[in-house]
Amino acid sequence: MIRLGILGDIGSGKSYVASKFGYPVFNADHEVSKLYKNNRKVFVKLNKKLPRHIRTYPINKKQITEAILSNNTNLRKIINIVHEEVRKKMKSFLKRNKNKKIVILDIPLLLENNINNKKDILVFVESKKKEIRKRLIKRKNFNSKLFHKFKKIQLNPKYKKKKSHFIIKNDFKKKKSINESIKKILKEIL
Numbered sequence: 001m002i003r004l005g006i007l008g009d010i011g012s013g014k015s016y017v018a019s020k021f022g023y024p025v026f027n028a029d030h031e032v033s034k035l036y037k038n039n040r041k042v043f044v045k046l047n048k049k050l051p052r053h054i055r056t057y058p059i060n061k062k063q064i065t066e067a068i069l070s071n072n073t074n075l076r077k078i079i080n081i082v083h084e085e086v087r088k089k090m091k092s093f094l095k096r097n098k099n100k101k102i103v104i105l106d107i108p109l110l111l112e113n114n115i116n117n118k119k120d121i122l123v124f125v126e127s128k129k130k131e132i133r134k135r136l137i138k139r140k141n142f143n144s145k146l147f148h149k150f151k152k153i154q155l156n157p158k159y160k161k162k163k164s165h166f167i168i169k170n171d172f173k174k175k176k177s178i179n180e181s182i183k184k185i186l187k188e189i190l
């Protein structure tokens with residue numbers, strides 16, 4: 001099984017690109033949302049660490065946002081609890097898809113949390129900062145303070161780009177060029 005890790009800046013279109021490969025995708029952001037809604041164990045752990053913020057189950061995203069913005073160490077506390085569960089979900093995803101030729105890992109902190117293997121093929125989604133910013137501001141729950149907190153814990157996009165085996169340019173307009181890039185990558189790795 002070939003593992004493709006999708007890298008890029010926040011809002012660069014990683015999930016969109018991941019979905020276009022046509023292979024099973026492990027989307028960490030979706031898994032985190034499910035954990036907040038359906039995993040009482042995660043709630044209990046977060047409530048224990050952050051009782052002033054994480055008060056009700058299912059966990060409301062507003063509570064998570066408040067916790068992160070109120071204290072510089074809270075984001076790390078949340079990540080430590082949530083990532084343990086996300087890793088378990090990823091292992092079960094990989095087990096379920098062990099007979100697939102390729103699986104796609106859409107995990108925002110793939111390199112930062114050492115989730116990748118040395119054999120993983122890394123694909124960097126490159127987008128212009130100005131375009132990303134325009135799109136992020138349009139998002140329903142966009143919070144610039146939260147955005148900056150997440151940016152601080154991420155590796156520099158230039159470093160991620162350097163570490164990548166392939167680069168896909170995303171201008172958010174020409175879907176055809178993304179599809180062509182994906183075809184080239186698949187042809188090269190299969």
